[in-house]
Amino acid sequence: MTKRPVGWEEIPVINRNLLSPLQTTTWRYFLWVGVLGCFVAAGAGAWTYQIQTGIGQTDLHPPIFWGSYIGSFVFWIGVSHSGTFISGVLRLTNAEWRRPVTRMAELMTIVALIVTALFVFYHLGRVWRFYYLIPYPNQRELWPNFRSPLMWDATAIFTYATASTIYIYLPLIPDFALMRDRIQGWRKPIYRWLAVGWHGSQAQWQTLETAIRIITPLIVMVMISVHSIVGWDFGVSLVPGWHSTIFAPYFVVGAVHSGLGMAVAGLYILRQTYRLDGYIQEKHFEKLAQLLMVTTLVLAYLYFAEQLTVWYGNVPDHMAVQNSLLTEMYAVPFWVMVGCIYLLPLLTLVWPRFRRWPFGLMVIGLIINVGMYIERMLIIVPSLGHPRLSFQWSEYFPSLIEFTIMIGTLAFALLLYSLALKFVPAISIWEEKAGRIHEYKTREE
Amino acid sequence: MSQDNQEAHEPSKQPTWSYKWEMVVDLDRCSGCEACVVACHAENNIRISGEEEAAQGRAINWIRIERYWEGEYPNVKVKFLPVMCQHCDEAPCEPVCPVYASYHTPEGLNAQVYNRCVGVRYCGNNCPYVARQFNWFDPHWEEPLAEQLNPDVSVRSGGVMEKCTFCVQRIRRGKETAAKEGRRVRDGDITPACVQSCPTSALIFGDRNDPDSRVSHLKKSERGFHLLESLGTHPSVTYLRRLSE
């Protein structure tokens, strides 16, 4: 573990440690980026092919009009909740341990939101007409229909994306100023521009902190509203299995669940790659593991409440969906999902020693995300596959093109994240410094 | 103002009569011959999907005959249920469209504007009757089949939703003819392709606002019911129960 000196002397060390990923790049990084680039190219090719030939390249067919793209959309917007939840809620509650975790989680939010938007485009039947969804005075003399939940979605995601960008940028300003002073080359003018003349006077700090203090509760509310609206996309429809009041809270908690899982995994990988042991410590993993335990329990509770209501109510339309999950067509993915997002996390995270084992937590974080991906698909497909007129019952499995696009997009997300790490430090440098000094002072007292 | 806008596309400058187009399906008469399906394909330039796509469940049919089997072999009974867009008064598919491609005309038709559609397909999910069909690919007709396309009906490109229109082109023409003669559309003036081709006259189409139309009479029948009535979609298609059980 890196030695952790205290006081003035340790600040140059923090600068050096946290800026080094931006200044030195190994061949392994280039290899990684190159490999990701190949996957991205494959995904882009698949999408181009789909646009050229038609959305029929998917396995979608009536009555299953939504499939893997919408499932991925819901999944990725769930991942985007990692940053907002961790940095928003923890800032709001003044949790000191958040400091080394916020930036990397916020970066995850931005990347996940970009990817989320991509899946909307993959999904559209006529993607070249996407601008029909944008409200602006146009020659068609037609505004979009805000009564559609999809427009609520568009509005909410636009708000969320804008707010998240602002929210990651605010605490970056002092770091941009630092990089402006420390990093030479092509990035310097960009940093100078982004640092907006930051020099660190107390008046500037107070203004910045006031802005962060005001925006934090707002963005937490936006976060909750965004995933509620995504839940309502399903909840307000008539489809058996979707039409349920529990969808909004269930989606919010599910999103935080997968977001936290992704954050734990990302944190571990970053820590190993850039040797940040001195910054990301076991206690951070432990806190995140405790939060994961909470989301696992809440999610299991909500899921049980929903399924129990359906089972006891025994309405045939709804039972058809539930039966297909529990025992029939989708039983295998369903039980895998239950294992991944409820049982395994519960069985492991209850052990205090496990909660302090970063590698184990990374594995659990990834397993949770695999489970949540399956879960998003299982929300969509079995419900759509069992419409009330049983003549139309159908099944669905993503096609090769869909898989290529999904994997390519995952690679794109990783690529964006990797590139971002060369432009912004993965840990908020000034917050880390403030934390150290704070720790030092409290220890002296 | 609202009336003006909605009526703007009506070519008629004559005094307008208000119509409410409805259909009645007499299940007792339906033999499941699917003549309606063929007629609908011919009339409405419906994309030919081919064998492979049909196997994937992508064959586009604006009207389909659903078959439900009752009993165990050898005492099996088959029940036919023709299902097309029910033109619901409170259509679940309409408000979910973000671009107004799906909206309600003043005559009670559930209209689909192909040019507006961007293909989010929410309407297809939210239709409990699975009446909506999607163009998964661009349409293609082998020569000389392309020569037989109906000039009154637009050919839909890939990526848009479509569904039964109650043969709105025939309704238009019927109304124009009646307007030229300065009268209301008479019962029987307008017959959608499926109604016209039904050998057993199981399908009846007409104006609900005309109290003497056959549709108005049959709707009051004791045998009448709506498909998935409990959902409160108020369909414009009334089914008549089978007599012989």
Place this chain on the structure above:
Amino acid sequence: MNTRPERNDEQVVVGLFDPTIPLSPVLDQLRCEGIPDYRMTVISPFPLGNILINGPVRFPLHRITIISGLFGIGIGVCLSAGTALLYPLATGGKPIVSIPVVGIISFETMMLMAIIGTFMAMMIRIGFMQQSDLSHFPRTVEGAVGLSIHLGDETAKAQAISSLLQKAGAADVEIRTVGSHFRNGGT
């Protein structure tokens, strides 16, 4: 730019402190020496929190948040209710102006505008607080807290102040002469 030629040779005393040294007593001493608050600037690599110069910052950012939030509600109502009324198309039994929809859209646009408004106001304010001479203070980047005192016309005090800073525990004190592009902005 408020540059006056007679101020070309203005002197600035700069002291660098270990971040763990409390600065408030130093500031009090300087005030006793007759240095007004607006001549002092504290620059630090992280917020010091308890240091007050010129009293607490009076900047009603939350008012801007509220006003832009209200503006956002207006945008939301215009989009969800206004555009629906502009071209009223009936859809499946939903009223042209649906109250829950107006609520949802207005909530989102309210949040959007509130956050953007707050952000813009903050950016403008931070941007206006630039001080060209002090923006490069390399050692604050390395962790020192910088305290700079603009002497103005009282150049005679330079030595007294620098020894005062040294006594207070400053690691490094220097007297700089500031160029003509100096602008007395900031706090």
